[in-house]
Structure formats: structure tokens, C-alpha cells
Amino acid sequence: MRDLLHASWQRWRYGRWRSLYRQQTERDLQRLARAVEQLPWQPRISVVVPIFNPQSDHLVAMIESVRRQVYARWELCLVDDASDARHVREILRRYADLDERILRVSRPVNGHICAASNSGLALASGEYLALLDHDDLLAPHALAMVVKYLNRHPQTRLLYSDEDKVSVSGSFHSPHFKPDWDPELILQTNYFSHLGVFETDLVREVGGFREGLEGSQDHDLVLRCVRRAGEQAVTHIPHVLYHWRTTPQSTAGAADRKPYAPAAGLTAVGEHLAALGRAATVRPARAGFPFMSLEYPLPAPAPPVLVLIDAYEDEKELAACALHLLERTAYPRYRIVGLGRHGCRTRLPAPGRVDFFEVNGRVALAAMMNEAVARSDEAFVCLLDTRTRVGEPNWLARLVSHAAIGETGLAGARLCGPRGRIIAAGMVGTGSGDAVMARPGRKAEGLGYFGLNRLTRQVTFLPGLGVVASRSAFLQAGGIPEHADGWIARGLGLSARMNDRGLRNLLVGASTLTLLGHPRGRVAKPQGRAACASTADRFYNPNLALDARDASFRLGFPPGSARSTSRGPAACRVVRGGIGVHRAHHGDGQPAVSRSRSSRVCRDMHSTTRPEPVRDS
Structure with a gap:
């Protein structure tokens, strides 16, 4: 009964949306015909x-x-x-x-x-x-x-x-x-x-x-x-x-x-x-998952991975996080390095597999991460923090196998809360110098919007947690912007730099990590040409809703919203321009962000030189 009611509501909602924004009149069609005649x-x-x-x-x-x-x-x-x-x-x-x-x-x-x-x-x-x-x-x-x-x-x-x-x-x-x-x-x-x-x-x-x-x-x-x-x-x-x-x-x-x-x-x-010339196993759709799935093989032998754990705020949790990873991760070759303000080497498990890198308080943590990668011998690097927990043992192998594809910059996992609620499945740029968490589905096990909650897909930005990159791509891109403060800003800055090099950032739907507690971290301005792009995210359709909390993949009322945004203490934003992040706890409010790409949809129909208002059939 709930499914039937939901389907009925969705049909009514789309009918209302069409009547408001996409039901063109004869006058609209005549104007379009005249515009096309001038092409x-x-x-x-x-x-x-x-x-x-x-x-x-x-x-x-x-x-x-x-x-x-x-x-x-x-x-x-x-x-x-x-x-x-x-x-x-x-x-x-x-x-x-x-x-x-x-x-x-x-x-x-x-x-x-x-x-x-x-x-x-x-x-x-x-x-x-x-x-x-x-x-x-x-x-x-x-x-x-x-x-x-x-x-x-x-x-x-x-x-x-x-x-x-x-x-x-x-x-x-x-x-x-x-x-x-x-x-x-x-x-x-x-x-x-x-x-x-x-x-x-x-x-x-x-x-x-x-x-x-x-x-x-x-x-x-x-x-x-x-x-x-x-x-x-x-x-x-x-x-x-x-x-x-x-x-x-x-x-x-x-x-x-x-x-x-x-x-x-x-x-x-x-x-x-x-x-x-790409080796992969293509698997058919199965019950509950009506899409094909691809499994890319790991290089042989499996390349070593440096797992960097941000312990700057939670050094006491570093040992528990490292032990959890060692017990739950099936990947054969990886080394864990924690980064924090005070030495805690004696409290860490598995000496030789877990190490600690002390960060000078006067030096940005991002710079220390870049130095740790530069000094390492591992072929790949993975970014985590002490609140990260894994659900299935092949999470790292899936990320590495995608990051090993030549044109990949970052390969990232979905981030969920302890109860399986999606925190982020990639991030969406708004076109006004900001970015928000992408949530194509509410629960980790759901397919979400046309399967996008669980399909592997290209995204413009990934958060700086649960991401893997080859060491060479990481260093050639310039690493993490040194003034990026927090995992969100680190991910945005590194993603932008990968974009600048023409590399693709992939959200790997089959790899999921759990975050204990709420997302936190200040947002700094990402570095790179892609960071200050004036157009919105090409991997998020301009007809869909985009507000101060997230990209929800729901219908936008209006499409390509350009309403004023109310930002309270639950939201954070870049204070120096560039791309920032709006975050808010789940609630009923729907504040909207400004979207420059609204012109692509709402002014696309009647002019040969610049977009005009459009109403779709």
C-alpha cells in the first residue's frame, strides 16, 4: 500500500511540475519555430x-x-x-x-x-x-x-x-x-x-x-x-x-x-x-539489481596501498580504527599511517603495518599528507579518518581496481551513517562556487534515482574520505591543496586538481564505508581551474532539486532553482570564494542555493543567441 501511495504521489507531483514549468503553449511553439528558422x-x-x-x-x-x-x-x-x-x-x-x-x-x-x-x-x-x-x-x-x-x-x-x-x-x-x-x-x-x-x-x-x-x-x-x-x-x-x-x-x-x-x-x-583494451568481468542483472555490473581485476601482483588516517582531532581513536581496518579489510598489501599532533606509536597495533606521522601544529595537515605520500613507496594512496568503519572486506580492492584504470583520478566509496543512511555518494557543484553532498538515495541498500545510488559513475567532486588514487596521479596533480582544512575541503581540492588534468573521478557504488558520528570539518577554497568554474555540475541534471543541504535527485521546484538561500549554523560554506560545501542535519526545510546553470533549461527554447524560458511537453 505504501508503494502504491508513493507512486501515486510521484505521478501527481510530476504532473504539477509539468503544469508549472514545462507545459508549453501554442505561442511558445510559434516563438520557437521562428527562432529555429533563423538558425x-x-x-x-x-x-x-x-x-x-x-x-x-x-x-x-x-x-x-x-x-x-x-x-x-x-x-x-x-x-x-x-x-x-x-x-x-x-x-x-x-x-x-x-x-x-x-x-x-x-x-x-x-x-x-x-x-x-x-x-x-x-x-x-x-x-x-x-x-x-x-x-x-x-x-x-x-x-x-x-x-x-x-x-x-x-x-x-x-x-x-x-x-x-x-x-x-x-x-x-x-x-x-x-x-x-x-x-x-x-x-x-x-x-x-x-x-x-x-x-x-x-x-x-x-x-x-x-x-x-x-x-x-x-x-x-x-x-x-x-x-x-x-x-x-x-x-x-x-x-x-x-x-x-x-x-x-x-x-x-x-x-x-x-x-x-x-x-x-x-x-x-x-x-x-x-x-x-579494458579487462573486466561483466555480470548480468540480478534480483533486486536490474543493471549490469562490472568487476575490474586488480593488477597482478596487487599493488601496495598507503592508507593515510587523519587523527588530528581524534588521536585516541586511531588505534581502534587501525585495528578495525586490519581485521575487516581483505586487501593483501597495505600500510596504515596515522597523522596527528602527538606521538602515540606505542599504543598502535601491528607494528610495521601501522605507523604514526607527527604533524607540526604550525604546518597544515594537508601538507603533511602530501609529504607522507611523496616519501612513501606504495603505488596507491587511500584517505580515511579515525571515524571510518568498513562493512565488507573487499572495499579497498574495489577502489584500487577502479583507480588503476588509466584515466581515473580518484575512486571513492559511498559514505553512510551508522544506520545505513547515505551521507554522500559523491558531491555536486552548484555553479555558484559551492558544492553539496549528492544523495541519490536515502538508504545504502536502495537503488535510488534510476540506480544511481548503487551504480559506479563519474562525478565532479568526491569528499576526502574513502578515496583512492594512484601515487603518480596524486603527485602529478600537486596533491591536496595545502590550505584545505577538513576532509570535505581536501576532497574538493584534490578532485578539482584531478579534473584539471583531464582525469575522471569515479563514485564506486559497490564500495561503502560507514562514518561514526556527524560529518564535520571546515571547508577551504579548493585549488585548481575547475574549482572556480562558473557552470554547474554536468553530472547533475539542472531539472533536479539542489538546496543548501544536498543534491537530492528530486524534482526542482522550480527547475534549476535560483532562490535565495538561508544558511543557519547547520550549514557551512567557503568564506574566501571558490567551491564550498553546505551541510545540514536531516530535517523538513528545503532552502535552495543559487544555480547558474538554470539558464540552460529555463532559457533554452526561443533564442538563437542566448537561452530563453522553456516549457517542455
């Missing part, structure tokens, strides 16, 4: 639709959603994959006679979706290809927004948008507001999905749709196209442009409607990793 590049977009026995009303609604596009340079390529329902042929014939932009072809034998899609590809004459299912809907401004983004980002060869679902009754629900391109997340779930738009020549270059991978053919196509075109060719449009219909036959209703899809997904991802 210098107006490519033809071929909308390819494989068709097999849809309901007549759903088929008609799909075609009409294309005909209602405010951008007129499209062609609709309808491929009847040997449907045995008479109404399909009649509807396709009628619309082809009605509109010369509608092309149709009938296959004599059912070949399934890949063969039918290739027939549509052969029919297409547009510069770009948009994929549409036979019972789904395009928002009326979908293709116009695609063209606007193509003009704005001329290097683009692949685009994807946000999406939602439409029920049989016609109500919209379950919006999926996505991050920008994430090469790690795409290996576990095809979040690219709908609306997917591809340069037609690129699709032909990679060989079109691969037969035998039905059910994951789009996922496979995305991976092959990105390998050919490069990640810089992918553009995300943060607008709901696609409505995925939930029917008993579609995977929008339930993933198990197509039991052949998981095996096809494993093949697509496995071959993609092999082509990249």
Missing part, C-alpha cells in the same frame, strides 16, 4: 520507426506526434516488419498519401527490430537519424531542440535527451533527468536511450544495427558510435523530448518483457570493453 544550419532529420502490430490508436498518435513538430525539415521512415494486423497497412498507406515527408516500406518477412531498423536506415536521406518506437511519442519541440543543439555544438554526432513515460491513459510519469555523457555509467545501463539522435553517416560507418543483439541494439549502436566518433561528439539535451509508452509488451512497463535483452546487453558491453 544557419537546418539539417533534415530522418525519424526511423520499426513497426510490428501496434494498437491502431498508438500508431496514429506516434505519427501525429511527428507531424506536429515545430521543426519542419524531417522525414518519417516507417518500416512495417511484416505486421499481420490489417490496420497497420491501412494507417501507413493513408499517412503516406497525406504527407510527402512520410515514407514507408513493407518487409515481406518479419526480421525483428534490427533488420527493420536497417531497412529504415536504407530509406533515410537526412543528415541525422532519430529513433522512435512505434507506440511512443515525441514532444512537439523535440526536433527543434535537436537542431538548436546541433547549431550550438557543431562537433556533435550523437545526441540524447531526457525522457518520461506515458501511460495507456495518457498521463505522463517517471521522468528520467539524465547526466551528461558518462563513459562508466553507460557500461551498466543504457541511459542514453530516448530520444537518441545519430549522424546518419556515422551509423552507416559502424555498420548499422547488429542483428542478433535485439533488445539491446540501441545500446550497442551507441557504444560503437562513440568508439568511432569520440566522447566529445556526444551532446546531452536536458529537456524531456520523448514520451515512452508503458504497455504490457514494452520494457517501459517492465524490463523482463524482453528476456533476450540482458544477454544482448552483456555482449554489447563486453565487446565494447574488449575493443577499448
Whole structure:
């Protein structure tokens, strides 16, 4: 009953959100049409639709959603994959006679979706290809927004948008507001999905749709196209442009409607990793976890790890923390070094495996950490503090295996409280010089927002607890900014420096650490070009809520909130500019932070030179 009530509430909430912020009027669409007419590049977009026995009303609604596009340079390529329902042929014939932009072809034998899609590809004459299912809907401004983004980002060869679902009754629900391109997340779930738009020549270059991978053919196509075109060719449009219909036959209703899809997904991802030269074991979805998972092997032999424990405030707890790590961590080669103000070597367990580094009170702790790393022989470094506790023995192995991937800067664990409540799953930059804790789920065991609570994904910032980096990357980045005071600021500063070097910071969803007590620590200004960026976090969708406490992955009221922020004693912020952190204990208040990227969503629709207010369908 609770789940039903929650689902009903979420549908009402999204309906309210759409009516307030994304329900465009005819006047809005007319303004958009005029703006698009002024764009210098107006490519033809071929909308390819494989068709097999849809309901007549759903088929008609799909075609009409294309005909209602405010951008007129499209062609609709309808491929009847040997449907045995008479109404399909009649509807396709009628619309082809009605509109010369509608092309149709009938296959004599059912070949399934890949063969039918290739027939549509052969029919297409547009510069770009948009994929549409036979019972789904395009928002009326979908293709116009695609063209606007193509003009704005001329290097683009692949685009994807946000999406939602439409029920049989016609109500919209379950919006999926996505991050920008994430090469790690795409290996576990095809979040690219709908609306997917591809340069037609690129699709032909990679060989079109691969037969035998039905059910994951789009996922496979995305991976092959990105390998050919490069990640810089992918553009995300943060607008709901696609409505995925939930029917008993579609995977929008339930993933198990197509039991052949998981095996096809494993093949697509496995071959993609092999082509990249990355060794990994790809595991299928399982009960309670409807996503693929990847396990990267440790280098052989396992590289030694220096575990640095901040004991500056809790030297009495250092021995207990070190003993806990020694008893609970299965990793074969690591050495623990505590950093504090007073020597306590005699009280430490396991001499030779646990050591102490005395910090001069006049010298910043961050500088001592950097010195400890520089003087060490270990290949990797892990940052903890005395309140850290581990739940499962492979936490360090998982972090090291991800940090060992060549393009990784930091690999970080999720941080939870003693009762399993998420404290941080990465951090989100706000675009106004601040950052907040990312909480895509409330409890550690929950999937959270479209699985992001437990999936491994790229983040801009990680807290400075439970993070691992290779020693070489750590030193080449310049280490921790020397004036970073506290684990939050240390993580932000080090993350920013990794970003500056073009390295990726990964939140490893399968690795979880527990923090005893509340998060603490002052926030200092991170060092690095990325620290003072004026744009908000590209891995957090601007339609989602961002307030003074956290990035909650809930709907933003309004999207891209730009309201004033009330900060009491429970929140902390940078006092010298740059990126800071707002923290507050859990409560009912929802103070908001200023978000500069609100312009990306709320002013994106009507101007060719600068964003304007937008209302999504």
C-alpha cells in the first residue's frame, strides 16, 4: 500500500511540475519555430520507426506526434516488419498519401527490430537519424531542440535527451533527468536511450544495427558510435523530448518483457570493453539489481596501498580504527599511517603495518599528507579518518581496481551513517562556487534515482574520505591543496586538481564505508581551474532539486532553482570564494542555493543567441 501511495504521489507531483514549468503553449511553439528558422544550419532529420502490430490508436498518435513538430525539415521512415494486423497497412498507406515527408516500406518477412531498423536506415536521406518506437511519442519541440543543439555544438554526432513515460491513459510519469555523457555509467545501463539522435553517416560507418543483439541494439549502436566518433561528439539535451509508452509488451512497463535483452546487453558491453583494451568481468542483472555490473581485476601482483588516517582531532581513536581496518579489510598489501599532533606509536597495533606521522601544529595537515605520500613507496594512496568503519572486506580492492584504470583520478566509496543512511555518494557543484553532498538515495541498500545510488559513475567532486588514487596521479596533480582544512575541503581540492588534468573521478557504488558520528570539518577554497568554474555540475541534471543541504535527485521546484538561500549554523560554506560545501542535519526545510546553470533549461527554447524560458511537453 505504501508503494502504491508513493507512486501515486510521484505521478501527481510530476504532473504539477509539468503544469508549472514545462507545459508549453501554442505561442511558445510559434516563438520557437521562428527562432529555429533563423538558425544557419537546418539539417533534415530522418525519424526511423520499426513497426510490428501496434494498437491502431498508438500508431496514429506516434505519427501525429511527428507531424506536429515545430521543426519542419524531417522525414518519417516507417518500416512495417511484416505486421499481420490489417490496420497497420491501412494507417501507413493513408499517412503516406497525406504527407510527402512520410515514407514507408513493407518487409515481406518479419526480421525483428534490427533488420527493420536497417531497412529504415536504407530509406533515410537526412543528415541525422532519430529513433522512435512505434507506440511512443515525441514532444512537439523535440526536433527543434535537436537542431538548436546541433547549431550550438557543431562537433556533435550523437545526441540524447531526457525522457518520461506515458501511460495507456495518457498521463505522463517517471521522468528520467539524465547526466551528461558518462563513459562508466553507460557500461551498466543504457541511459542514453530516448530520444537518441545519430549522424546518419556515422551509423552507416559502424555498420548499422547488429542483428542478433535485439533488445539491446540501441545500446550497442551507441557504444560503437562513440568508439568511432569520440566522447566529445556526444551532446546531452536536458529537456524531456520523448514520451515512452508503458504497455504490457514494452520494457517501459517492465524490463523482463524482453528476456533476450540482458544477454544482448552483456555482449554489447563486453565487446565494447574488449575493443577499448579494458579487462573486466561483466555480470548480468540480478534480483533486486536490474543493471549490469562490472568487476575490474586488480593488477597482478596487487599493488601496495598507503592508507593515510587523519587523527588530528581524534588521536585516541586511531588505534581502534587501525585495528578495525586490519581485521575487516581483505586487501593483501597495505600500510596504515596515522597523522596527528602527538606521538602515540606505542599504543598502535601491528607494528610495521601501522605507523604514526607527527604533524607540526604550525604546518597544515594537508601538507603533511602530501609529504607522507611523496616519501612513501606504495603505488596507491587511500584517505580515511579515525571515524571510518568498513562493512565488507573487499572495499579497498574495489577502489584500487577502479583507480588503476588509466584515466581515473580518484575512486571513492559511498559514505553512510551508522544506520545505513547515505551521507554522500559523491558531491555536486552548484555553479555558484559551492558544492553539496549528492544523495541519490536515502538508504545504502536502495537503488535510488534510476540506480544511481548503487551504480559506479563519474562525478565532479568526491569528499576526502574513502578515496583512492594512484601515487603518480596524486603527485602529478600537486596533491591536496595545502590550505584545505577538513576532509570535505581536501576532497574538493584534490578532485578539482584531478579534473584539471583531464582525469575522471569515479563514485564506486559497490564500495561503502560507514562514518561514526556527524560529518564535520571546515571547508577551504579548493585549488585548481575547475574549482572556480562558473557552470554547474554536468553530472547533475539542472531539472533536479539542489538546496543548501544536498543534491537530492528530486524534482526542482522550480527547475534549476535560483532562490535565495538561508544558511543557519547547520550549514557551512567557503568564506574566501571558490567551491564550498553546505551541510545540514536531516530535517523538513528545503532552502535552495543559487544555480547558474538554470539558464540552460529555463532559457533554452526561443533564442538563437542566448537561452530563453522553456516549457517542455
